[in-house]
Amino acid sequence: MSDDVPGQDLPVGFEFRPYRGDEDHGPMAAVRMGCAERDGVDAHSVVEGLPTAAEIAETSARLEEPARNQILVVRDGSVVGYSTIRWWQERDDTWLYLHRGYLLPGHRRQGIGSAMLSWAEERIRRLAVQHGTVRTAVIGANAMASEQDATALLLAADYQRVFSLVELKLGDLGQLPGLSRELPAGIRTGSVGASDYRAAWRTVVDSYADTGFTQKWTFQDFVDSADPTCWRAAWNRQDMVGVALCSIRRHHPTVGEVEELSVRADHRRLGIGRILLLDGLRSLREQGATTARLYTGTANPHRSYDLYESVGFRRRNEYVRYRKPLA
Numbered sequence: 001m002s003d004d005v006p007g008q009d010l011p012v013g014f015e016f017r018p019y020r021g022d023e024d025h026g027p028m029a030a031v032r033m034g035c036a037e038r039d040g041v042d043a044h045s046v047v048e049g050l051p052t053a054a055e056i057a058e059t060s061a062r063l064e065e066p067a068r069n070q071i072l073v074v075r076d077g078s079v080v081g082y083s084t085i086r087w088w089q090e091r092d093d094t095w096l097y098l099h100r101g102y103l104l105p106g107h108r109r110q111g112i113g114s115a116m117l118s119w120a121e122e123r124i125r126r127l128a129v130q131h132g133t134v135r136t137a138v139i140g141a142n143a144m145a146s147e148q149d150a151t152a153l154l155l156a157a158d159y160q161r162v163f164s165l166v167e168l169k170l171g172d173l174g175q176l177p178g179l180s181r182e183l184p185a186g187i188r189t190g191s192v193g194a195s196d197y198r199a200a201w202r203t204v205v206d207s208y209a210d211t212g213f214t215q216k217w218t219f220q221d222f223v224d225s226a227d228p229t230c231w232r233a234a235w236n237r238q239d240m241v242g243v244a245l246c247s248i249r250r251h252h253p254t255v256g257e258v259e260e261l262s263v264r265a266d267h268r269r270l271g272i273g274r275i276l277l278l279d280g281l282r283s284l285r286e287q288g289a290t291t292a293r294l295y296t297g298t299a300n301p302h303r304s305y306d307l308y309e310s311v312g313f314r315r316r317n318e319y320v321r322y323r324k325p326l327a
Contacts, residue, residue: 009115010073016119019060019070025053027079031102038105040146046249046257046293047167047319048144055251071119073103073112080104083116085123088215091208095133097124098140113153128326137326145318159322163213163297168313170292173256173285176278177311181271189279192231192243197223199240200233207262213321230256230283234272241267244280248287256284258294273307281311
């Protein structure tokens, strides 16, 4: 048995096994579907919805060594749960190793969730040693506010809540409000071309300068995921002062997402953000979206909730990040 697959700590009849690729994507999607009602999952969430087998395949393909950093729980050959580990470096150089587990409700409260948690923590500790990040690494985990079982498990294991994201939904893109004010003199808006990418990336990155727990986002990361069809920007003469990066959800083409809305600090409170947001939402509507989603931190210092709610967004879900020390 691999060192990455524990051989104990599960009740009789259950066992761990490594992820095997394509044959597992359907069963993993079935686990997520089986958890949905108990955990209050929002199927169309842009933070963590209800993925299809194809979406799970794409997510797994992006993992480093997925066969070693995903583990499945099986009973009589059937998948009843699984855990995944991924990691990244944050702006303050902290390395966050994040694990996420899913277990069918009928198999909870038997020690299986605790065994899955122990596997993830031990695997993360080995990864930190392997990567040379022990001094700056922390263990992280996510749970929706509605996931009572996962929340209780994490708190019992000494995890501490560090922040949360709130997701908002705009139910009908056909009912957008009109503009309440004109752009300030000298400000213009327009689409974003390839020559504008670096300025758009810098506008977003700078907006997170004073925000904790944020992932480093390189310009190459930005370029690799760029889809400017529904992007809008504002300029003061030649200087970009704001962006709205909107996109259509690839697997849900009637759902649009506002991925980023950023206005430079010296141009806030001038109505630029609202105009960019409405421009981006209209672009989503023109591309076939009927609803839109976005998420923002609960500790957002810029009172963005007021702006989002003023154009019709309403709060839907809360997603909590927990952490504990590596040692």
